[in-house]
Amino acid sequence: MLDSTDIETGVGQWPPTESIIPVDPSIESRIDGLLERLSLERKVGQLIQGEIQHTTPDDVFRFGLGSVLSGGGSFPGNKRHATHHDWRELAREFHRASMRTDEGRIPVPVFWGVDAVHGHNNVRGATVFPHNIGLGAANNMDLVAKIARCTASEMYATGVRCNFSPSVSVAHDFRWGRTYESYSTNPQHVGEYARTMVTGLQNNTDGLLFGEETVMATLKHFIGDGGTEGGMDRGETSLDEATLRDRHGLPYFSGIAAGAQLVMASFSSWNGEAVHGSHYLLTRVLKEQIGFDGIIISDWNGHSFVPGCSKVSCAPVFNAGVDIVMVPQDWHGLLENTISDVEAGLISMERIDDAVRRVLRVKFRAGLFEDEWPEQEIEVAAGNFGSAEHHAVAVQAVQESLVLLKNKNALLPVSSGQHVLVAGDAASNLEKQMGGWSLTWQGRDVSPGDFPHAKTILQGIKDRVEVAGGKVSYSADGEIDCEPDVAVVVFGEQPYAEWHGDRDTLEFEADAKSWGGKDLLHQRPALDMIRSFKSRSIPVISICLCGRPLFVNPEINASDAFVVAWQPGSAGEGVALPIFESPGENELIDFKGRLPFDWPDRPIPSETDGVSFPHGFGLSLGDNCDLDDLPEPAIAQTPGLRPLNIFTRGFSEPWSTMLEVNQNQHRVLPGAGVRSVGDREVIRIETGDRDIQEDSWLISWNGNGEASFLVGAGIALNLEMFRNAGASLCFDVLADDTGSSDIFVGMGSTQKPFAGFSLQEYVNQASNTWQAVQIPLSRFESAGVNLSSVLYPLVLRSDSASSLWVNSVRIALTS
Ligand code: BGC
Ligand code: BGC
Numbered sequence: 083m084l085d086s087t088d089i090e091t092g093v094g095q096w097p098p099t100e101s102i103i104p105v106d107p108s109i110e111s112r113i114d115g116l117l118e119r120l121s122l123e124r125k126v127g128q129l130i131q132g133e134i135q136h137t138t139p140d141d142v143f144r145f146g147l148g149s150v151l152s153g154g155g156s157f158p159g160n161k162r163h164a165t166h167h168d169w170r171e172l173a174r175e176f177h178r179a180s181m182r183t184d185e186g187r188i189p190v191p192v193f194w195g196v197d198a199v200h201g202h203n204n205v206r207g208a209t210v211f212p213h214n215i216g217l218g219a220a221n222n223m224d225l226v227a228k229i230a231r232c233t234a235s236e237m238y239a240t241g242v243r244c245n246f247s248p249s250v251s252v253a254h255d256f257r258w259g260r261t262y263e264s265y266s267t268n269p270q271h272v273g274e275y276a277r278t279m280v281t282g283l284q285n286n287t288d289g290l291l292f293g294e295e296t297v298m299a300t301l302k303h304f305i306g307d308g309g310t311e312g313g314m315d316r317g318e319t320s321l322d323e324a325t326l327r328d329r330h331g332l333p334y335f336s337g338i339a340a341g342a343q344l345v346m347a348s349f350s351s352w353n354g355e356a357v358h359g360s361h362y363l364l365t366r367v368l369k370e371q372i373g374f375d376g377i378i379i380s381d382w383n384g385h386s387f388v389p390g391c392s393k394v395s396c397a398p399v400f401n402a403g404v405d406i407v408m409v410p411q412d413w414h415g416l417l418e419n420t421i422s423d424v425e426a427g428l429i430s431m432e433r434i435d436d437a438v439r440r441v442l443r444v445k446f447r448a449g450l451f452e453d454e455w456p457e458q459e460i461e462v463a464a465g466n467f468g469s470a471e472h473h474a475v476a477v478q479a480v481q482e483s484l485v486l487l488k489n490k491n492a493l494l495p496v497s498s499g500q501h502v503l504v505a506g507d508a509a510s511n512l513e514k515q516m517g518g519w520s521l522t523w524q525g526r527d528v529s530p531g532d533f534p535h536a537k538t539i540l541q542g543i544k545d546r547v548e549v550a551g552g553k554v555s556y557s558a559d560g561e562i563d564c565e566p567d568v569a570v571v572v573f574g575e576q577p578y579a580e581w582h583g584d585r586d587t588l589e590f591e592a593d594a595k596s597w598g599g600k601d602l603l604h605q606r607p608a609l610d611m612i613r614s615f616k617s618r619s620i621p622v623i624s625i626c627l628c629g630r631p632l633f634v635n636p637e638i639n640a641s642d643a644f645v646v647a648w649q650p651g652s653a654g655e656g657v658a659l660p661i662f663e664s665p666g667e668n669e670l671i672d673f674k675g676r677l678p679f680d681w682p683d684r685p686i687p688s689e690t691d692g693v694s695f696p697h698g699f700g701l702s703l704g705d706n707c708d709l710d711d712l713p714e715p716a717i718a719q720t721p722g723l724r725p726l727n728i729f730t731r732g733f734s735e736p737w738s739t740m741l742e743v744n745q746n747q748h749r750v751l752p753g754a755g756v757r758s759v760g761d762r763e764v765i766r767i768e769t770g771d772r773d774i775q776e777d778s779w780l781i782s783w784n785g786n787g788e789a790s791f792l793v794g795a796g797i798a799l800n801l802e803m804f805r806n807a808g809a810s811l812c813f814d815v816l817a818d819d820t821g822s823s824d825i826f827v828g829m830g831s832t833q834k835p836f837a838g839f840s841l842q843e844y845v846n847q848a849s850n851t852w853q854a855v856q857i858p859l860s861r862f863e864s865a866g867v868n869l870s871s872v873l874y875p876l877v878l879r880s881d882s883a884s885s886l887w888v889n890s891v892r893i894a895l896t897s
Contacts, residue, residue, distance in 0.1 A: 092323050092362075096331065096371045103286055103341040105375065109446045113439050119188055122431075123421060125438045128190065129400070130417045131379070133410030134172070135160060139179035142192050145417060148441055149244070150176060151195040151408060153382065154204065154523030154579060162521065162532070163206050166240050166467045170460060173241025177455050190442070191450040193298070195244035195379075199263065199519050200651055201229075201476070202236040206521065207534050209236060209472040209652060213517050213629060214249060214275070216483035216648035218265035218678030219700070223278045225479055230282020231295075232472040238295040239463035241455075243448060246300045246346060248279040250333035253630075255313030255687055256679065259583020262517060262629030262649060264308055266678040267697055269332035276301060276337035286341045292448050294459050301337040303348035303381060305363060306330045315581035316349035316774070326352060335372070343376040343444045347404060349384050359388035364403030377440050379406040382775070395419040397428040405437040468535050473653060480647075480656025485675035486701040488644040488709050493621055495663040495670070495703055496568055498550035502543065502662075503566035503620070505611055507558045508574045509540040514627045517649030518579030525577030533652055539572055539625065542655025546662045560611035569615040570661075571641070573608035574627025577649070581774065582732035588633040589685035590626075612640040625657060631677070633685045635694060635712040646675070660703065676700035684715050725894035726804070728793055728875065731777050736797070739779070740874075741765050742790040745835075765789035770887070772852070778816075778889035783825075785883035790836065793891065794874040798832050801869045801893065805859040810896045811875060815845055816852045816887035824882035827857065829867045830874035837866035838877065841886075852889070856896045 117125075127146030134152045141147060157164040158172040173194055180192035202208040211217070211229050220226075237245060250272050253264035265275040281287060285296040292298075309330055310317030321329070334345065347364065348357045357363055358380055368374050385391050385399035385407050394415030399407060400423075409416045423429045445451060466472065486494070496502065508514040512533055518525040521532045530536065544554045555564060560571070575590070591606050608624075615622045624641040626634060629649050638644045647657050659671045681695035694712050701707055728737050740747045741759040748759050750767055759765055764787045769776040781791045811829075815822075822845060828838015844855045863869050876891055 132413035139175040143179040169240035213262040219675035220482035251308035253308040256630040258313030272333040273336035277340040280340040300344035302346035307348040476653035480650040485646040486673040500567040505560040506572040509572035536652035539654040542658040546658040587685040728891040762786040782885035788881035790879040813891040
């Protein structure tokens with residue numbers, strides 16, 4: 083911890099920063115007037131932000147809430163196919179509620195915030211751009227400015243006026259699940275993106291108020307979110323102050339100078355202290371020294387992790403300097419308790435007035451007070467929602483983001499008239515193409531109906547090749563009965579968001595695969611596919627979809643050409659452009675992308691690593707580059723024994739859950755909400771929060787028949803080495819009064835769908851507290867499980883009315 087002398091010298095290291103939007107005395111005096119008239123209740127209301135599934139326009143009126151948000155995968159009326167008109171209707175209702183003057187109300191306009199992090203990605207039919215990492219590769223600020231304007235326009239068309247974007251994180255350890263939200267490894271560079279994005283979203287180039295079709299921008303997550311140990315989301319960033327400033331602070335200086343009106347606090351900690359509770363970072367550094375005069379907003383229940391706080395009570399977060407608390411579900415409790423905290427003197431009136439002043443200042447600047455609800459302007463913007471014009475910008479972005487890492491014997495561009503085989507499921511898979519924050523929070527469970535304007539990579543290749551007189555065949559699994567001239571293998575990561583994307587290793591298709599230095603799954607479909615084409619002398623172009631640099635040296639070595647396409651979004655046709663020649667074009671479409679991060683040369687990063695390709699690398703067509711085979715360090719070189727994490731803090735590839743009734747299995751996707759299965763809803767699953775959102779399952783059986791809950795990787799695992807090492811299946815449970823005495827725990831193997839025993843052997847009944855369950859693998863073996871071929875390492879089965887919370891499932895050594 084810093085002592086006070088350090089703090090004095092520390093704070094002086096941060097640069098005062100002047101915003102392009104100056105303090106306007108006439109606004110300040112209007113605020114003075116309002117502050118005199120608003121009651122304490124109304125003031126605190128301005129500081130509390132609820133989520134639209136839990137907050138109605140009537141709540142906004144009755145409790146005077148100053149803003150609302152919608153999270154990833156949250157839609158008006160909870161309808162995922164709500165149109166942009168539905169969004170606009172709801173926005174208008176919220177606005178009207180806040181502007182009512184009956185019952186003696188003083189009107190203060192509300193605003194609505196969303197994560198439009200790659201286009202207005204929560205709304206069906208919106209233009210979805212590549213994730214930030216792809217824009218980092220494209221490195222074209224004019225393009226970024228256009229994307230910001232398109233995004234602002236599509237948001238404006240829905241009446242949503244605040245964007246929780248841009249993220250200006252500087253990712254250091256790519257095992258972090260938010261690496262794709264980072265533009266670059268170079269803080270200076272990220273600063274340029276911050277400036278361009280903020281200017282484009284707010285359209286405040288004249289330095290004064292915002293123009294039409296503009297939204298407020300938020301820089302996030304202050305500070306150090308990309309520097310956590312091991313790349314753990316919401317983790318600990320241990321750095322000296324100067325390094326914190328130079329690595330993670332720099333982008334904020336540019337973003338604030340460009341006029342950003344909000345800064346979101348980071349879930350992470352700096353040298354042991356949660357940023358949300360840090361008066362030093364939020365107030366002394368950001369507000370007082372840097373001079374930020376807008377709103378500091380907390381992240382989703384981030385206040386509840388500050389010592390001494392819960393979701394519904396948290397004076398320390400206000401005292402640290404947060405102005406608006408994002409408290410999605412529990413806003414009512416926090417509102418009441420905060421009012422009492424002020425009355426009890428735990429938060430000073432001065433602090434409340436400062437926070438309210440900032441909120442009102444931003445609302446005045448954004449023109450929210452002046453505008454009649456801008457029906458006309460919104461109508462105009464709506465005419466451009468998801469338009470061909472915006473889509474063209476997305477196509478350009480995709481094309482410019484592609485990074486060519488290898489082009490042996492100048493295989494690219496493929497000349498016209500060829501027979502092209504496209505293989506790999508990612509060629510026609512919008513989940514992998516879009517990544518996280520795409521209609522759903524995790525980007526899972528989406529289908530073409532969710533993105534009516536989207537084109538898949540396969541469609542794009544077909545269009546381009548066929549127009550030029552060639553032919554395209556497609557085989558998802560790589561099985562073929564023809565001899566193509568060239569094969570394009572498209573593969574990539576499953577989508578993810580936040581900590582759900584945290585990984586132990588950067589090795590592609592290695593999740594849950596290696597343990598104790600041994601291969602567990604023996605599965606590498608993309609690599610097998612590439613090698614099988616090579617063995618038949620078919621030249622292979624690999625297209626890799628990823629939200630982070632991956633360790634793919636074996637795949638690169640086996641391919642003739644290798645293209646990194648990141649997570650391109652809705653304009654999949656951009657990928658085909660520089661790969662295939664089209665005789666009609668007079669200008670060659672070239673590869674422009676350059677790596678925004680070093681590309682790793684081993685699965686587990688360490689400070690002293692070499693790299694396979696350095697930051698800034700990327701070939702153009704015609705570059706003469708003979709690439710030697712890259713090293714393929716065996717997994718055995720990675721240190722230590724690692725537990726096999728099945729479900730810890732969220733899902734990771736390749737695990738999924740299933741419900742089974744009468745031998746019919748139903749896959750349940752993360753984020754799917756409550757799912758029940760069977761004619762009579764025999765079994766039901768929902769996700770809930772133990773420590774963080776959706777880190778636990780509640781499984782309930784209603785007693786109308788036998789049903790099971792299963793977790794598997796879709797493939798048989800050999801768990802013998804775990805047994806030999808003395809490992810156990812570990813998970814935590816919470817058993818409540820509904821009863822769990824009739825639940826069986828077991829595993830499913832290829833020969834035997836279920837072998838198990840009563841969970842009662844390991845769980846104390848109805849303790850109403852979380853308990854750790856550890857069952858030695860040998861116990862499963864003696865119950866009849868063939869450990870060499872396990873399909874489902876966890877099965878819970880019952881035929882009686884019962885229920886159980888489950889969390890943190892892994893196979894690990896126990897002491
Ligand atoms: C919600 C998302 C939200 C996310 C934030 C999830 O539980 O479903 O809407 O954006 O939490 O962490
Ligand atoms: C994320 C933020 C996001 C917020 C609202 C949080 O969990 O960390 O980036 O803005 O949810 O969806």
